[in-house]
Amino acid sequence: MFDPSQHPQISLEEVFKRLLAGGTVVTPNQRLALALKGKFDQHRIDQEEAVWHSADILSFTNFINRIYCDALYSASFSSLPLLLSDAQEQALWESVIQQSEVGNTLLRVSQTAQLAREAWQLAHAWQLISQLSHYLPNEDGRAFLGWVESYQNITALQGLTDQARLCNLIAECYEALEIKKCASLICHGFDAITPQQNEFFEKLRALGCEITITGSPIQKQVLPENVRRVEYLDSIDEIYHAAVWARSKIDKTDAEVRVGIVVPAFANYRNTLIRTFYAVLQPDVRSALPGSDRPVAPFNVSLGLAFSSYPVIDTAFVTLALADREVEFHQVSHWLRSPFLRGAETEMGQRALLDAAIRRSAGPMISLPQLLMLVKRVNGHKSCPILLAFLTEIDAYRLTKLPSGGSHTDFVRAITEILQLSGFPGERNLNSDEYQTVEKWQSLLADFAALDHITSRITFHEAISRLKWMADDTVFQPESPEAPIQILGVLEAAGMSFDYLWILGLSDDQWPLRARPNPFLPLELQRKAKLTFGSIQESSAFCRRLMQGWFSNAEEVIVSSPKYRDGHDQQILAPSGLIQSIPAEDPVIPKWLSHRDLIVQSCEMQRIKDNQALPLPEEIAQQGIQGGTSIIKDYAACPFRAWARHRLDIESFDEPHTGLDARERGSLVHQTLADVWRRLNTKTALDQISEDDLQKLIAEIVGSAISVLRKARPALLPDRFLQVEQRRLIRLIREWLDAEKNRDCFTVIAIEEKCYIQLDNLRLSMRLDRLDELADGRHIIIDYKTSKQSIQSVLGERPDEPQLPLYMTMPDLELGVAGIAFGIVKSGEIGFVGLTDSSGLLPGIKDYSQLTGCKSFNSWQEIITAFRQNLTNLAVGFCSGEASVDPKKFPATCEFCDLHMFCRIYERVNDSPDEEGQ
Numbered sequence: 001m002f003d004p005s006q007h008p009q010i011s012l013e014e015v016f017k018r019l020l021a022g023g024t025v026v027t028p029n030q031r032l033a034l035a036l037k038g039k040f041d042q043h044r045i046d047q048e049e050a051v052w053h054s055a056d057i058l059s060f061t062n063f064i065n066r067i068y069c070d071a072l073y074s075a076s077f078s079s080l081p082l083l084l085s086d087a088q089e090q091a092l093w094e095s096v097i098q099q100s101e102v103g104n105t106l107l108r109v110s111q112t113a114q115l116a117r118e119a120w121q122l123a124h125a126w127q128l129i130s131q132l133s134h135y136l137p138n139e140d141g142r143a144f145l146g147w148v149e150s151y152q153n154i155t156a157l158q159g160l161t162d163q164a165r166l167c168n169l170i171a172e173c174y175e176a177l178e179i180k181k182c183a184s185l186i187c188h189g190f191d192a193i194t195p196q197q198n199e200f201f202e203k204l205r206a207l208g209c210e211i212t213i214t215g216s217p218i219q220k221q222v223l224p225e226n227v228r229r230v231e232y233l234d235s236i237d238e239i240y241h242a243a244v245w246a247r248s249k250i251d252k253t254d255a256e257v258r259v260g261i262v263v264p265a266f267a268n269y270r271n272t273l274i275r276t277f278y279a280v281l282q283p284d285v286r287s288a289l290p291g292s293d294r295p296v297a298p299f300n301v302s303l304g305l306a307f308s309s310y311p312v313i314d315t316a317f318v319t320l321a322l323a324d325r326e327v328e329f330h331q332v333s334h335w336l337r338s339p340f341l342r343g344a345e346t347e348m349g350q351r352a353l354l355d356a357a358i359r360r361s362a363g364p365m366i367s368l369p370q371l372l373m374l375v376k377r378v379n380g381h382k383s384c385p386i387l388l389a390f391l392t393e394i395d396a397y398r399l400t401k402l403p404s405g406g407s408h409t410d411f412v413r414a415i416t417e418i419l420q421l422s423g424f425p426g427e428r429n430l431n432s433d434e435y436q437t438v439e440k441w442q443s444l445l446a447d448f449a450a451l452d453h454i455t456s457r458i459t460f461h462e463a464i465s466r467l468k469w470m471a472d473d474t475v476f477q478p479e480s481p482e483a484p485i486q487i488l489g490v491l492e493a494a495g496m497s498f499d500y501l502w503i504l505g506l507s508d509d510q511w512p513l514r515a516r517p518n519p520f521l522p523l524e525l526q527r528k529a530k531l532t533f534g535s536i537q538e539s540s541a542f543c544r545r546l547m548q549g550w551f552s553n554a555e556e557v558i559v560s561s562p563k564y565r566d567g568h569d570q571q572i573l574a575p576s577g578l579i580q581s582i583p584a585e586d587p588v589i590p591k592w593l594s595h596r597d598l599i600v601q602s603c604e605m606q607r608i609k610d611n612q613a614l615p616l617p618e619e620i621a622q623q624g625i626q627g628g629t630s631i632i633k634d635y636a637a638c639p640f641r642a643w644a645r646h647r648l649d650i651e652s653f654d655e656p657h658t659g660l661d662a663r664e665r666g667s668l669v670h671q672t673l674a675d676v677w678r679r680l681n682t683k684t685a686l687d688q689i690s691e692d693d694l695q696k697l698i699a700e701i702v703g704s705a706i707s708v709l710r711k712a713r714p715a716l717l718p719d720r721f722l723q724v725e726q727r728r729l730i731r732l733i734r735e736w737l738d739a740e741k742n743r744d745c746f747t748v749i750a751i752e753e754k755c756y757i758q759l760d761n762l763r764l765s766m767r768l769d770r771l772d773e774l775a776d777g778r779h780i781i782i783d784y785k786t787s788k789q790s791i792q793s794v795l796g797e798r799p800d801e802p803q804l805p806l807y808m809t810m811p812d813l814e815l816g817v818a819g820i821a822f823g824i825v826k827s828g829e830i831g832f833v834g835l836t837d838s839s840g841l842l843p844g845i846k847d848y849s850q851l852t853g854c855k856s857f858n859s860w861q862e863i864i865t866a867f868r869q870n871l872t873n874l875a876v877g878f879c880s881g882e883a884s885v886d887p888k889k890f891p892a893t894c895e896f897c898d899l900h901m902f903c904r905i906y907e908r909v910n911d912s913p914d915e916e917g918q
Contacts, residue, residue, distance in 0.1 A: 010212050015186055016043050018212075023184035025057040031302060031488075032189045032495045033057050038482060057188075060197065061163070067170050070179040079173070081161040084454075087447045087470050089162050091454045093117050096150045102143040110469055116147055119520035124164040125194040126529045128521065135522035144520035167196050171203045181207070188214040189495025191545055192532060227557045229582040231575065234562045235505060239272055241589065242502045243280040245558070248590040249500045250298060250484045259485045260498035262550070264510045266303050266489035273487055274301060281485070283595035299485035302492040304477030307444065310437050312425055313471060315340040319422045320415060320464050323398045326365040329656040333359075336387075342423020343386030350383040359654040363716040366656075368395050393421045402460060408451045411463035415445065433478040440476055494546055497553035506561045511576040512543035543578060613643055613881035621761045621879050628765050629803045632871060635878045636798040637893050640903050643883035652898050659721055666786045668705055668725075669825050670752070670769065672733055673784060675701045677748045677770065686741060694737070695730075702729045732827055739830045742843045746772040746780070757810050759875035768807055770823075778818035780834075780841060781807045789822040789833050795853040797870050798888050804835075805867035817864070821845065835863070 010018075015025060019040060027033040040055040058066070065083075072080055084092065093113035097103040106112055123129045137145060155161065161169055174181075185204060187193075190213075193201075205211050232238040246259045263269055277299050307313055318335040321327045336355045338344060344351070358374040366374075372391050375384065402414055425438050448467050458466070488496070490513065505511070516533040517526050526534030532542050551557055559579045565571040575584075593601070616625075625631070627646045635642035644650045660668070679697060680686050689697070706726045710717060750771035757764050770782040783803050793800040804820040819841050821834025832842045837860040839847045848854040848863060857863050885903045887893035894905055 010186070010214060012039070012214060015188065015214055016040055018184055018186060019055045019057070020052070021184070023056070023186055024063070024182050025055070025186045025188050026060045026063045027057070027187075027189050028060060028191070028495065029492065030059045030062065031492050033059050033062075035496060036188060064167050064170055064200075067174070067177070067179065068166060071170075071173075071177045074178045081155070081159045081169070082453075083166060084155075084160055084162045085447055085450060086163075086473075088451055088454050089117060090114070090473070091451050091466070092154065093120075093147070093151065095455060096147050096154070100143070100146060100150065102146070114473075115518065116144060116520055119144060119518045120148065120151070120162075121164040122518055122521060122526075122531060124168065125196045126531055127195040127199075128525060128529055131525060132522070135525055137522065140519050141522060167200050171200045174203060175207055182209050184210045184212075186212050186214060191494055191549065192542070226555060227551050227559065227582060229575070229579055229584050230558060230560045230587045231563055231584055232560060232587055234564050235269060235566050236272065236276075238504050238560050238562050239269065239276045240280070241587065242504050242558075242560070243277045244590050244592045245502060246277075246299070246485050246500075247281055247592060257484060257499045258497070260493060260496060260501040260554070261299075261485065261487045262490065262493045262501065262503045263487065264490050264503075264505050264513060269505065270301070270303055270305075277485070277487065280592070280594075296481050296483070298483050299487055300480055300483040301477070302486065302488040304475045306472050307437075307440065307474040307476040308468060308471035310476070311338070312340045312430075312434050312437050313441060316419055316424055316441065317464075317468055317471070319394070319419060319424065320467075322368045322371070323394055323402065323418055324461050324464055326367045329359075329362050329364055329366050332366055332371065338426075339428060340424055340426040341387075342390050342427065343384075344423075344426050345428050347384050347386055351387060354378060354384055354387075356651075356653060359656055361713060361716070362656040364656050364658055368398065390422050394418060397421060405457055405459050407456050408458065408463065409449045411458070411460060412445050412449045414460070415463075415467070436478040437476070440474075444470060444474065490543075490546065493550070495549065499554065500556045501550055501554035502558045502560065503547075503550065504560045506559050506576045506579050507573040508576050509573065512540045512578055515539045540578075547578060611639075611882065611884035613647065613883045615881045616647070616762075616879040618761055622763055628767070629806055631762075631764065631878060632759075632802045632806065632874050633800075635874050636800070636802060636888065638885065638887045638897070638903075639877060640883050640885045641897060641899060642878055643881075644899050644902060646878075647883075650899070650902070659717070660725065662786065666784075668709070668729065669732070669786055670784055672698075672702055672705050672729060673736070673825070674751045674770075675705070676733065676737070677751055680748075682747045683740070683743060683745045686737060695734070698730050698733050698737075702726055702733065705729075732825060735827065735830050736823075736825050739843070744840075745775045749773045749779075755807075755810060757806055759872050760879065762875040762879050764806070764875075766803075766806060774818065774841070777816070779816050780819045780821060780836070781817060782821050782823045782832075783807075784823045784825055786825055788826070788829060789824060791822075791833050791835055791851065792853050794820070794835065794867075797873065799870070800888075802871060802874075805871060808864060809868040809871060819845070 015023075015036075019025060025033075025036060027036060037055050037057045040057065044052045068080070068083060090110075090113055093116050094109050097106065097109055097113055097116065103109060103112075123132065132141075132145065132148075135141075170177075182204065185201075187201070201211055232241060242261055246261060249257055249259050261273075263273065266273075278297065281298050282295065308317060314331075315335060315338040318327060318331050318338075319341075322332070322335075333355050335341075336351050337348075339348075354375065357378045358371075361374055361377070362370070368391070372388075372395055375388055375391065397418060401417075403410055406414075425434070430438065444467070448463075448470060451466070486496070486498070513533070515536045515538070517523055517531075517535070523534075527538075530538050533539050559582065561575040561579070562573055565573055625646060627634075631642060631646050634645055676698065679701070680689070686694075703726065706722050706729075710719075710722055748770060750768055753768045753771070755766050755768055757766060768781070769784050772780045772782060774780065781804060789801070794802070794804050799805060801822075804822070808817050808820050818838070819834055819836030821832045821836075821842055824831055824833060832845055834842055834845045835848050835851070835854070836842060836845050837847060839845070839850075848857065848860065854863065857866065885905055885908055887897075887905065890905070890909070894900065900906065
């Protein structure tokens with residue numbers, strides 16, 4: 001058995017000598033191999049060498065693969081099985097599982113295949129295959145054994161092998177291989193050696209290869225004096241101080257230093273880490289334009305992202321998805337504005353406007369034909385001719401050239417042609433990261449084509465789904481120059497050495513790493529074999545070994561943990577038990593001035609009131625501006641909102657939706673009731689019409705309104721849905737008319753009538769829903785609503801619903817208005833909510849004197865006068881340019897407002913007005 005303690009231990013200096021003599025170094029991972037190669041090159045530079053042979057340093061996996069490739073192209077090629085790629089192996093496991101009896105009941109075959117692959121790899125790395133039958137398997141275990149048998153039979157029949165068995169294969173035939181044998185092998189940075197690796201090393205040693213280990217095994221369990229422990233409020237505070245500390249280390253000396261930042265839950269904090277380190281180390285990077293080459297950052301992040309998450313790759317997949325099926329509109333929205341399409345730079349502005357326009361007619365899911373129809377309807381051939389041209393070409397290709405089925409190679413050809421039609425990857429020059437990403441895309445397509453060795457015929461939908469899965473499963477990060485600060489995950493940091501090291505996020509819920517036993521391997525066997533993450537004990541021991549290695553390989557080490565969990569719950573967190581023995585010190589706060597601090601110090605700060613805009617020009621106020629009653633409503637809610645929407649013309653994006661939203665349903669009710677009363681006109685006519693005739697009248701009017709709606713949105717409103725909506729609307733209108741029968745006689749004298757009102761210098765255009773004339777000649781103004789309302793919403797200096805008070809103060813109606821009311825047209829809540837000068841004018845409505853909000857008024861005329869004064873004050877404020885961020889009821893008023901990023905209300909609320917530098 002290979003035991004590191006029984007083999008010669010050599011220093012790093014000796015490693016470099018053996019490398020120069022032709023030795024080979026293997027490491028547990030590629031990052032450590034690259035780091036050691038960098039040290040070797042620096043060593044040669046320090047020796048003032050001008051030229052030297054490249055050091056033979058590679059990861060253990062790459063070392064095994066190199067031996068295999070050397071043998072494959074040698075005379076002994078015919079005796080070796082072909083090695084499956086990761087994608088081929090995954091596809092084969094999926095095929096095996098799908099064809100099994102158990103596989104028919106699974107919902108997520110790809111994820112199951114991944115776990116089965118992992119179990120297969122673990123079983124070989126720890127030499128557990130022969131022991132699986134000794135343990136009574138559970139249901140998962142029995143299924144796995146069946147899949148293993150099928151998988152072995154298929155690979156044996158087709159002459160295939162995989163990465164899990166390659167090490168055993170090389171060990172068995174290594175002596176007979178006609179390749180150059182390794183004479184000296186140095187193992188560097190191995191914290192744990194699996195039995196499979198153990199057997200391989202023993203085989204090489206038996207054949208005369210000298211095997212040595214760098215450094216010495218870690219024996220000490222006490223913490224060195226250079227380790228300190230600190231606690232911070234939360235992870236954001238912790239990351240910020242780690243970034244400042246790292247900057248202080250690389251700024252304090254001209255000499256090259258290596259700073260490590262190790263994060264156990266790296267994936268959870270990756271974006272926060274990058275954003276914070278850029279803000280501290282390179283604050284001007286935010287000003288870089290999209291697509292431009294950014295300056296080289298002084299830090300490097302070890303963990304990449306899923307390949308499919310890169311914008312250029314996302315653009316490719318949305319293009320392919322549109323040729324296959326419906327796509328979520330929010331994806332198409334981003335795709336329309338993507339720089340990686342033909343004409344993206346030329347039509348940048350037009351496509352942004354197109355995106356805003358088609359939202360009004362699009363549904364949450366959209367197909368390529370629907371998108372084409374909307375582009376033609378909204379912009380025709382003028383605004384975005386390049387976009388329209390390649391969309392038409394892709395649609396034609398989809399209908400005429402795209403095969404319904406074929407091999408992976410066939411679909412690689414089709415995918416390439418579709419992307420070429422779209423102009424992928426765009427017309428501008430790609431920056432370094434984008435170029436590398438596109439190069440990786442070509443490599444991914446090559447791997448995808450190689451799947452023909454596993455399964456030969458698929459559909460286009462299956463091809464896109466499988467390619468997408470491969471991209472999701474591929475972790476990719478563009479190459480970047482070496483940087484003094486390395487931000488690493490736990491496994492990437494194993495075996496690395498630094499001058500300064502900060503290990504953050506060491507709370508008890510993150511460290512030690514949790515055990516992850518594989519569900520397809522017997523739990524007892526995993527514990528007995530001491531798999532690294534097979535049990536809590538082994539996982540904890542592994543993390544202890546990592547920490548001891550980190551502590552021994554850095555001049556200064558800081559371990560930190562947050563006191564509270566991120567989020568609103570502020571859950572208290574305890575430091576990990578592995579670091580609690582280290583006395584806690586005061587937080588490390590290096591002296592550092594942020595970009596903002598430097599700006600503040602370089603100038604004299606002045607306070608400027610930002611709530612006053614230019615007054616509305618009198619000629620515009622007199623002509624009237626778009627918005628009508630919404631100007632007063634928005635100004636009453638918040639002056640800033642009214643200024644932004646009606647002076648700056650800031651519009652909200654429409655969100656595509658299924659069916660009809662509340663606004664569309666409200667418009668449908670308004671239109672239908674208007675047509676009904678145009679036909680009936682009086683309460684007498686309503687009373688005299690027969691039940692059958694009334695039902696026919698309602699059905700006719702509702703049917704006409706639905707027909708108009710069908711023509712406006714033919715693709716998004718199916719007939720079945722419209723039939724349901726038609727029946728609902730007929731019932732609702734009938735319920736409303738039954739309620740109107742309880743009123744005294746009236747005549748509807750105005751329906752959807754356009755009118756104007758003058759408030760000081762502001763002229764507003766309005767549309768009156770309905771005006772009824774009572775038997776005594778007085779009038780009642782009715783405003784239809786399809787939601788619950790309160791009469792309190794029309795009262796006060798800043799009314800929530802100012803429409804009715806505005807109608808009430810119109811000069812032509814002011815003296816003859818006996819009441820105002822919301823007509824609630826909502827099933828189950830049909831009725832009136834209003835304000836009248838006497839009781840009995842409307843069912844269930846008392847006179848104003850009995851309402852709490854009107855106790856201060858002595859007469860009906862005082863109410864009208866108060867309405868006019870309050871509305872005039874709001875109009876004067878709007879015309880004067882008053883634009884204070886002053887929501888009527890914070891935070892309720894701001895809940896559904898989309899101007900938060902513009903007005904920065906939450907920053908204003910949280911910042912103290914007396915704070916220096918505001």
